[in-house]
Amino acid sequence: MTQHSPVASRVGELSATIQRFLRFYSHEFFARSMADPKVSNFAVGNPQEMPLPAFGEVLRKWSVPHNKDWYAYKLSEPDSQQAVAESLRHLRGIPFEPQDIALTNGGFAAIKLALDTVVDRGDEVIFITPPWFFYEMLITAPGGIPVRVPIDPETFDLDLDAIEAAITSKTRAIIVNSPNNPTGKIYPRATLERLAAILTKASERNGRTIYLLSDEAYSRIVYDGIEFTTPAGVYPNTFLLYTYGKTLLTPGQRLGYIALPPEMPERETMRQAILISQVVGGYAFPNALLQHALGDLEKLSIDIEHLQYKRDWLVGELKGMGYDVHSPEGTFYLLPRSPIEDDWGFAETLATHNILCLPGTIVEMPGYFRLSLTANDEMIEQSLPNFKAARAAAIG
Numbered sequence: 213m214t215q216h217s218p219v220a221s222r223v224g225e226l227s228a229t230i231q232r233f234l235r236f237y238s239h240e241f242f243a244r245s246m247a248d249p250k251v252s253n254f255a256v257g258n259p260q261e262m263p264l265p266a267f268g269e270v271l272r273k274w275s276v277p278h279n280k281d282w283y284a285y286k287l288s289e290p291d292s293q294q295a296v297a298e299s300l301r302h303l304r305g306i307p308f309e310p311q312d313i314a315l316t317n318g319g320f321a322a323i324k325l326a327l328d329t330v331v332d333r334g335d336e337v338i339f340i341t342p343p344w345f346f347y348e349m350l351i352t353a354p355g356g357i358p359v360r361v362p363i364d365p366e367t368f369d370l371d372l373d374a375i376e377a378a379i380t381s382k383t384r385a386i387i388v389n390s391p392n393n394p395t396g397k398i399y400p401r402a403t404l405e406r407l408a409a410i411l412t413k414a415s416e417r418n419g420r421t422i423y424l425l426s427d428e429a430y431s432r433i434v435y436d437g438i439e440f441t442t443p444a445g446v447y448p449n450t451f452l453l454y455t456y457g458k459t460l461l462t463p464g465q466r467l468g469y470i471a472l473p474p475e476m477p478e479r480e481t482m483r484q485a486i487l488i489s490q491v492v493g494g495y496a497f498p499n500a501l502l503q504h505a506l507g508d509l510e511k512l513s514i515d516i517e518h519l520q521y522k523r524d525w526l527v528g529e530l531k532g533m534g535y536d537v538h539s540p541e542g543t544f545y546l547l548p549r550s551p552i553e554d555d556w557g558f559a560e561t562l563a564t565h566n567i568l569c570l571p572g573t574i575v576e577m578p579g580y581f582r583l584s585l586t587a588n589d590e591m592i593e594q595s596l597p598n599f600k601a602a603r604a605a606a607i608g
Contacts (some may be wrong), residue, residue: 229535230575243487245423248566252595254583255568257544259461261424261588266512267460274505286500287487288315295507296469300452303432304442307474314486317428318466319455321496324350326451326470327385328489329482335384335603338375342394342576344427347387356384368397368538372406379422386411388443389427390455391434394547394575396540398434401441408447415449421477424450432459432513434542435520447476458544461514467502479511519544522585526592544585547577552606555581561606565598 239508253260277283294308300308316322323346330339333355339347341360351358361378364371375386388407390399407424415422426443431454434440444450455468470486472479490496523539523546529539530548537548550558550572559571559581570579587595 216592221389225305236277236574237573248592251566251568252587252591252598253568254587254591257458257461257586258463260360260586260591263462264460264512264514267462267509267557270508270512273508275501275554282504283500286497286503287490288313288497289503290434292498292503292506295510296471299510300471304445306442306445308471310472312472312474312476312479312483314470314483314490315498315506316468316470316490317498318457319427319468320346320451320467321466321493322451322453322455322470323347323387323425323427324353325486325489325493325496326423326453327351328354328493329485330423331384334382335381336382337384338378338386340370340388340392342392343387343536344389344393345575350470351387354411357382359383363392363395363397366557368392368395370399370403370407371401372410375407376410379410381418383414383418383422384420385423385425387425387427389429390443391430391440391540391542391558393430393543394545394570394572394577396538396543396545396547398440400440401439401446404441404443404446408443411447411449421449425453426450427451427453429458430543433516433519435516435523436541438541440542444471444473448473448477450463450476456509458605459513460509465502467498467509519585522587522589522592526583526585529596530599533603535599535603546578546583547572548583550579550581551603551604555579558602558606562599562602565602567595567598567602567603 235499290310292315293313295306296313297310299324300306316325319328326339327350331354334357336357336359337351337361339351341362348358359378359475361374362371363369378415391397411424424443424447431440434441442452444452450473452471457463457465472482476482526546535548537546540546552558555573556571559569561568570582572578572582575582
């Protein structure tokens with residue numbers, strides 16, 4: 213008798229990236245270190261300090277019902293759409309329309325919904341490596357075929373020649389993440405304009421649109437006055453995807469959106485397609501309270517200047533110890549080189565020195581390790597002699 217697994221095959225066939233991610237989270241040193249006050253936790257972008265006081269105040273303010281439907285089923289609420297459109301007009305200089313904003317339960321859902329809306333079984337979707345952990349799995353969920361294209365290893369910029377070479381008649385979309393997690397690179401306007409020209413030419417050649425999914429989770433966390441350019445400003449067939457979980461450092465409060473630029477062709481049809489994807493995708497709308505509060509939440513942010521201070525502090529200290537580490541242009545991550553080839557082994561060495569980090573192999577950057585600047589000042593201070601000791605122990 214044939215024995216069948218009770219788990220759907222698409223769940224069992226997790227990508228190698230997800231397997232590595234799950235392996236890390238189930239590793240004994242991670243579980244043991246999470247609650248240990250002696251450990252400096254740089255592993256993931258979780259808050260290591262109390263949330264913004266104003267965040268709780270805003271939620272309390274909007275938790276008071278104004279009418280009988282205050283907590284009823286919600287789609288994308290008009291007031292929420294208006295708040296996002298006004299913010300994008302101010303930040304990006306693009307006249308987004310409120311009706312072209314689809315509120316989602318986080319950036320994760322925004323990416324999934326955009327893929328579900330445009331990708332058919334057998335379509336190819338290009339994504340840039342190093343990637344966010346879940347791109348590949350989200351591409352395969354609707355039957356898409358993931359196509360990896362590495363960055364330029366020297367500049368961390370997009371390798372446009374490699375992207376152009378990867379485009380085929382089956383290409384339906386490309387995912388671009390700027391500022392990039394984990395490199396911190398902000399792709400410059402010139403790069404994005406060249407990419408737009410490549411996608412426009414390929415779309416015309418293929419006889420169907422290649423969509424650009426712009427993952428802008430960290431677009432408000434930029435340093436040194438560097439200009440952030442959204443691809444939506446240079447390529448009209450762009451889905452602008454955003455989450456508030458980074459700027460507010462509240463990743464458990466799932467609030468994000470998809471924004472369609474005003475020059476996107478047939479965007480009225482796209483609005484309806486996204487709405488259908490939201491309903492059949494498990495009612496992927498933010499909860500009522502977060503939507504009511506969105507106008508006030510738009511005005512809040514963690515201290516970006518202090519993040520930059522922590523970036524400069526940690527980069528300077530690590531370089532002084534002999535680490536090879538660049539200074540990211542955005543996000544709240546550092547990506548130093550491991551002093552030994554085995555980045556997973558070095559992460560374990562760091563763990564024995566009370567430092568928790570993410571091995572570069574997990575984000576497809578073998579030979580590196582990732583540090584989150586969401587670690588608090590005390591964690592950074594106590595970690596410095598331990599970084600030095602761990603490097604000495606690793607290189608002998």
